[in-house]
Amino acid sequence: MIGGGYVGLVSAACFAEFGMHVSVVETNAERLAALREGRIPIYEPGLDTLVVSNSQAGRLVFGDDIASAVVGAEAVFIAVGTPPRNGDGAADLQYVHAAARQIAQALTGYAVIVTKSTVPVGSSRRIAEIIREARPDLDFDVASNPEFLREGSAIDDFMRPDRVIIGLDEAGKNGTARAENVMRRVYRPLAQSAAELVFTGLETAELTKYASNSFLAMKISFINEMADLCEKLGANVEGLARGMGLDTRIGQRFLNPGPGYGGSCFPKDTLALSRIAQESQSGCRLVETTVQVNEARKAAMAGRIIAACGGAVNGRTVAVLGLTFKPETDDMRESASIPILHRLAEAGAVLRAYDPVGMEAAKPLLPAQTIYCADAMDAAQGADVLVVLTEWNIFRALSPESLAQQMRAKVVVDLRNIFDPDAMRAAGFVYQSVGRP
Incomplete structure (x- = not known):
């Protein structure tokens, strides 16, 4: 090897x-x-x-x-x-x-x-x-x-x-x-x-990898756009995704809305497939658009957080839960947290962040003034807004009442839909999630 x-x-x-x-x-x-x-x-x-x-x-x-x-x-x-x-x-x-x-x-x-x-x-x-x-x-x-x-x-x-x-x-x-x-x-x-062994030609095998990852990336960008549409129309993206996913032709996986895909594969492979298609003089507009939609998605998330704070975060403390591009990894490559936190820092926010395994990998990539905390509750201490960027399971068990006691202001922007909206509102939070009323 x-x-x-x-x-x-x-x-x-x-x-x-x-x-x-x-x-x-x-x-x-x-x-x-x-x-x-x-x-x-x-x-x-x-x-x-x-x-x-x-x-x-x-x-x-x-x-x-x-x-x-x-x-x-x-x-x-x-x-x-x-x-x-x-x-x-x-x-x-x-x-x-x-x-x-x-x-x-x-x-x-x-x-x-x-x-x-x-x-x-x-x-x-x-x-x-x-x-x-x-x-x-x-x-x-x-x-x-x-x-x-x-x-x-x-x-x-x-x-x-x-x-x-x-x-x-x-x-x-x-x-x-x-x-x-x-x-x-x-x-x-x-x-x-x-397990099925599929024997093909060399070119087919090489293209299958790019096509598979690009298709999954396209599903993520699609559900993110549907989440935005749900917010405009008062629909619920969770019900929409379930209704779509039960169709065996579509499937339920990769229909979870969020701040955009990242990691070592999807961003790299969608760009590479677009390049392959261009060099072959073959149209690949769906993949090219998927790349554009994902980049725009990440950029828009910082604006959503700022809007939730009344249009300004200068001098305000933002608690950030999760930094890696997905849970159960320390991989920070192309993570949505990178552009989001840089935008918030440029807008004057004080950043308090926690990730179970990704903080060392995150330090060279995130704003220098980011404060890295001991746990989620430490990150929430004195925060004006709490933002969920990665859906680590330990965050799902956080008590809304305990969070409310730690924070200075009760505003939560949940970009992974890990919390129950009713429970958050019952605890007094102004709660925003993705694609849910």
């Missing part, structure tokens, strides 16, 4: 749990040292136990040398980062290409080189070209195996997936059957648990 980041580490630990011997190559010295000591550099429920137990069993090892890691390997996964390229949002493949060159030099026998990183269409064929250029004598195949791991539930997603997508070179006739055999053996434990 080349890369010990989020995707690489979760995948490696789960493969090891299946009984395979997995070598993880990580070139970041600090991260490698942590992994060797059993310290997990990311927050993902259950991952620490999985890594430690399989390391102790000798099935999971960490190092920084590709040559020693790939000795005897039948499958070599590339799971390095593909961040958006500055300027145009296209995926930056420099780390993928560098890994391919190193793998080519290190392999001593046949292996399937598998792209686990999210890469643009055509990347797997480019990897094959790079390897052939470096080692014309090498016997290998390439495969595309995109990941569909949700942060906060990644282990369960890996162990009990909806499907496993495996792209192979449909045009090639010599090595495809051999590569398919390797990939079927890699995923045999999942096949035995009734």
Whole structure:
């Protein structure tokens, strides 16, 4: 497994749990040292136990040398980062290409080189070209195996997936059957648990990842727009979402309104798919509009908070519950809290924030004057308005009466709809949620 980041580490630990011997190559010295000591550099429920137990069993090892890691390997996964390229949002493949060159030099026998990183269409064929250029004598195949791991539930997603997508070179006739055999053996434990293995061409597998994430992002932007419409018409977005979601053609997931999607996947993948479509001279206007709607959504949320305070927050204390882009992760990438808190700080607000696991990751990204608190009640101390940005379960249990005692003014802007409107009003709050009367 080349890369010990989020995707690489979760995948490696789960493969090891299946009984395979997995070598993880990580070139970041600090991260490698942590992994060797059993310290997990990311927050993902259950991952620490999985890594430690399989390391102790000798099935999971960490190092920084590709040559020693790939000795005897039948499958070599590339799971390095593909961040958006500055300027145009296209995926930056420099780390993928560098890994391919190193793998080519290190392999001593046949292996399937598998792209686990999210890469643009055509990347797997480019990897094959790079390897052939470096080692014309090498016997290998390439495969595309995109990941569909949700942060906060990644282990369960890996162990009990909806499907496993495996792209192979449909045009090639010599090595495809051999590569398919390797990939079927890699995923045999999942096949035995009734998970569907979907074999496709390389381009189809690569595009499936972008299409899937972009469609889910589109559902989120759609329900956010419906929430705004509900507020204008006096309807309730929760009833609307339930009525929609019970239609099996639509489904109930990703129909929860909020301040806009974030994280490591949706923002990056929607931009990348838009770029792919533009370069292919093919229209992708729904995805392009989804990106625009989401950016506008985040910008509008700060204005909603300011309006709830009577049009000004200068000198007022804003309590913020939740900073990460979603619960059960410490990931701050593209979190709605970043633009919202910067806008509030620019407007003169005093920010008191609490997140169960994300505060250290948040500090370099949020306004310097942000005060980080010990818990939710500490954040609410003396606040003029309380804002819910991330729906951590511990916030759902907060007593409205206790919050009212802590706060200076009784104003709550609940951007995740975690509180009961009747209970909040009964406690004397001026309460605003998203898409609910």
